[in-house]
Amino acid sequence: MTLIALTLQAFFTDRLARERQASPCTIAAYRDALRLLLGFVQQRTGTAPAKLDWNDLNSDVISAFLNHLEDERGNTRTRNVRLTAIRSLFSYAALQHPEHALLIQRVLDIPPKRYDKRTVTFLTGQEVDALLAAPDPKRWEGRRDKAMLALAVQTGLRVSELTSLNCDDIALGDGAAVRCEGKGRKQRTVPLDRPVQNLLSAWLNERAGRRGDPLFCTRTGRRLSRDAVAQRLTTHTQTAAKTRPSLLDKSIHPHVLRHIVSAWFPCGY
Template identity: 85%
Template sequence: MEVERGNSTRTRNVRLTAIRSLFSYAALQHPEHALLIQRVLDIPPKRFDKRTVTFLTAGEVDALPAAPDPNRWEGRRDKVMLALAVQTGLRVSELTSLNCDDITLGDGATVRCEGKGRKQRTVPLDRPVQKLLGSWLNERAGHRCDPLFCTRAGRRLSRDAVAQRLSVHAQAAARACDGAL
């Protein structure tokens, strides 16, 4: 599978898990085939190297939100979204689920979100991100329950859309950081 189809080791192991589940069930239903079933269940998962998670340097953190084009509506949206993500550490699902009323500006500025396990989380905002969010909320001119980061049609951004935008801006930021990103 890995050579002919180009599957990764993780894909192979996931499929092996599914096959094992089927054969575990078959062992109960057809004990007469126990020897063959046991041979299949004895196939070990393949080991693989896990990728090391790295962190952005200060220069890369500055370059990423600076990468979107501020002359375009999408660029301004993406700049705010990336700056908010970098400063707060919100997950993509938390970013895409934010509504306009989840942002509190002024003294004690915060962003309120619902995280994993439906846990409510409130994260403080620093002045530069407050300023970006304030101008974005004015430009966005959305109602309280409207998504904070949306498409031109007003629909909530999907995870895939955020991943695509991040990929585009990471490439631009990498060029600005001499390929470091």
């Protein structure tokens, strides 16, 4: 019998954190995936995670877990993401436990599921105008949201990049740009148009944050979450739809803002 507890801990502390120097987001995603798996196995077998053996995580159990994600939790789009985390753990375990090579190989042979890719929605120039006019300029949250949406539209930042921005990531004046750490921890700098500079300059003055403080925050100073950005976008889309009903026919989510042609950006903002 070989308990998985020691290998599971070493996977996070040695493989992910020290060897691969994975980002906090990657570590958190893998943690959540494996926590779901261990909870599923415990509920199914009654065995606590600390008592699990590798034989308790064979390919049949992993396949049942993936089916559970789809059928009971409705996680169709994240199934393959969870599988990636599991396969990463088992790839690491293959080097530590050659005595379980056959079991591990069968898990690694579980293929990702293919899905039909949905059509990416885009917004017209008039719809962008309506969306940027939706936040209430009389409210603190409205001024924050307008600056945030304008920045997203003009730069095409991912929502994770947008929420991770700090006050000192914005450079105004000559050569105005936003600096961010993108997917795969790639550093990039995106130039800013004059209308967005003006919005961000006003917001930074009102925000009055220190260099390392989050650029877009709640009233208590906490960094906005992905869900909070999505919720704000939904709220403003509903408001904008009063003047542009065509917005109701589109699936508007933060990723849509990455597909707006920069030439459409309204110069009046």
